[in-house]
Amino acid sequence: MIRIVLVDDHELFRAGVRGELAGLVDIVGEAGSVAEATPLIRELDPDVVLLDVHLPDGGGEAVIAGVSPERPAVKFLALSVSDAAEDVIAVIRAGARGYVTKTISRDELADAIRRVADGDAVFSPRLAGFVLDAFRTGEPLGSDEELDNLTPREREVLQLIARGYLYKEIAARLHLSVKTVEAHVSSVLRKLQLSTRHELTRWAQERRLV
Numbered sequence: 001m002i003r004i005v006l007v008d009d010h011e012l013f014r015a016g017v018r019g020e021l022a023g024l025v026d027i028v029g030e031a032g033s034v035a036e037a038t039p040l041i042r043e044l045d046p047d048v049v050l051l052d053v054h055l056p057d058g059g060g061e062a063v064i065a066g067v068s069p070e071r072p073a074v075k076f077l078a079l080s081v082s083d084a085a086e087d088v089i090a091v092i093r094a095g096a097r098g099y100v101t102k103t104i105s106r107d108e109l110a111d112a113i114r115r116v117a118d119g120d121a122v123f124s125p126r127l128a129g130f131v132l133d134a135f136r137t138g139e140p141l142g143s144d145e146e147l148d149n150l151t152p153r154e155r156e157v158l159q160l161i162a163r164g165y166l167y168k169e170i171a172a173r174l175h176l177s178v179k180t181v182e183a184h185v186s187s188v189l190r191k192l193q194l195s196t197r198h199e200l201t202r203w204a205q206e207r208r209l210v
Helices: 011-021 034-044 060-067 085-094 106-117 125-137 152-162 167-174 178-192 197-206
Strands: 003-007 026-031 048-051 075-080 098-101
Touching: 003 011, 003 034, 011 026, 011 106, 026 034, 034 048, 034 060, 048 060, 048 106, 060 075, 060 085, 060 152, 075 085, 075 106, 085 098, 098 106, 098 125, 152 167, 152 178, 152 197, 167 178, 178 197
Parallel strands: 003 026, 003 048, 048 075, 075 098
Antiparallel strands: none
16 A cells, blocks of 8 residues: 655644545655654655645745655655645646645545556646646746745745744744844845835735745
8 A cells, every 4th residue: 555644734634634545545644844744754755745835834845855865766746725836836846746736536636646656747637737838838837037046945934924924933933043034034135136025025926926
C-alpha cells in the first residue's frame, strides 16, 4: 500500500482526508506546518506527500526544498483550495509532481496519488492548462521578473504584509526576529523599487498574491 504523509494546517481537513482514504492508502504521518513536516517526512520517507501550498510558516515549496535533497525519491502532490496560476506554477517549479484542488472526489484523489507514486504528472483539468501554457511558451505562466528576484522567504513576508499582518505577527508566524522581518521588508521594497507598505500591498494584490 502506498505510504502517505499528509501536510495541511487544518486538522479537521486532515481528519476528513484520512477518513476518505482509509483502506486505499497508508497515511503514516501528518503535519500542520513546514517546521513539523520537513523532519517528519525525512524520518518516515513516504512514497507520496499530500501537500497544501499555504502553511502558517511558509509555502509548500519550502517543504519540498527542505526534503528533496535528502529524500529525492519522495514525490509531492499538491492538494489545495487555491487554483491560482501563481500557486500552481510555484509548487511545480519547486518539484511537485502534481496539483489538484480540494473539490476532488475520493476516487479521483486516490487515483491521483497512485499515478504520482508511479511517476506520472497529475493535474486537475483547469490547472493542467496553466502548466501546458507555461511549457508551450517556454516561460513559467504568470512569471514576473520582479517577483522572481525575491527569495522564497521574501515572498512569504510580502504575502503576510499584504494581508495586513504586523511585523511582530509575521515574526511569530515565521519563527523569525522582528529585526529579521524588517530586513526582509526593506529588501523587498528595494528590489521592487517601492517606498511604502501601502505600495507593497497594492503591488501584491495586482498580482493576486493575496
